[in-house]
Amino acid sequence: MAWRCSAPSNAALVDNLCRSGLIRDAAARDAFLAVDRADYAPARPYDDCPQLIGHGATISAPHMHAAAVEHLLPRLRAAAADVRVLDVGSGSGYLTHLLAELAGPRALVVGLEHVPALRALGEANMRKSVTGAALLNSGRVRFRVGDGRRGHPGDGGAWDVIHVGAAAREVHTPLLAQLRAPGCLFIPVGDDWGDQHVWRIDKDVEGRVERTRLFGVRYVALTDPPE
Numbered sequence: 001m002a003w004r005c006s007a008p009s010n011a012a013l014v015d016n017l018c019r020s021g022l023i024r025d026a027a028a029r030d031a032f033l034a035v036d037r038a039d040y041a042p043a044r045p046y047d048d049c050p051q052l053i054g055h056g057a058t059i060s061a062p063h064m065h066a067a068a069v070e071h072l073l074p075r076l077r078a079a080a081a082d083v084r085v086l087d088v089g090s091g092s093g094y095l096t097h098l099l100a101e102l103a104g105p106r107a108l109v110v111g112l113e114h115v116p117a118l119r120a121l122g123e124a125n126m127r128k129s130v131t132g133a134a135l136l137n138s139g140r141v142r143f144r145v146g147d148g149r150r151g152h153p154g155d156g157g158a159w160d161v162i163h164v165g166a167a168a169r170e171v172h173t174p175l176l177a178q179l180r181a182p183g184c185l186f187i188p189v190g191d192d193w194g195d196q197h198v199w200r201i202d203k204d205v206e207g208r209v210e211r212t213r214l215f216g217v218r219y220v221a222l223t224d225p226p227e
């Protein structure tokens with residue numbers, strides 16, 4: 001996957017992501033324009049590479065966020081207005097905000113972190129913008145603490161869309177069990193820092209599961225919290 005979309009501003013970054021074909025959908029483009037990465041990345045927010053955010057975590061590269069959105073958007077669109085979205089490993093909170101922009105005014109979007117300080121960081125970052133603060137105040141976006149390998153049975157517990165932002169050793173059973181039928185799961189799977197690939201897992205209305213291997217990545221591991 002190309003890392004060549006760096007730019008001096010959020011608008012120019014989004015323009016580069018569109019020109020590279022990484023963002024194809026007009027609504028996705030609008031959402032990327034509406035959420036400024038400067039609220040979420042402590043330095044060089046418009047570089048097309050991951051940035052450290054503390055506690056061993058990173059905000060993923062813009063091209064990875066674009067890929068996640070492009071793969072999850074069809075299910076977000078096809079779901080009912082009260083679509084339910086879980087963002088495991090919410091980290092900076094950037095993608096949680098982006099997914100909330102795309103999911104519409106009746107959606108519930110939950111960002112899940114196993115590091116309490118990162119749960120708080122995601123929420124604080126989102127409060128920096130008027131739109132982010134409004135989403136939080138409405139209760140449509142919530143940041144929670146928990147182990148993403150167990151999914152998130154709280155807040156109603158059944159999800160139309162699950163995004164996992166850290167590399168899992170396997171497709172953990174609770175994630176699949178908590179995925180609605182139909183539903184879509186975007187999850188990097190592999191060794192801690194070795195052979196990792198993103199999988200898109202689609203569950204159809206009958207509950208049948210189809211797994212598609214998408215591309216190689218290097219993500220922070222979905223693991224126990226740091227000491």
Ligand code: SAH
Binds near residue numbers: 057093114149165220
């Ligand atoms: N989507 C985030 C990615 C953050 S990096 C962003 O772009 O900002 C991956 C995150 O997964 C880290 O914040 C890390 O703390 C979190 N994480 C790792 N293992 C986890 C687990 N078992 N449960 C929940 N979160 C986890």
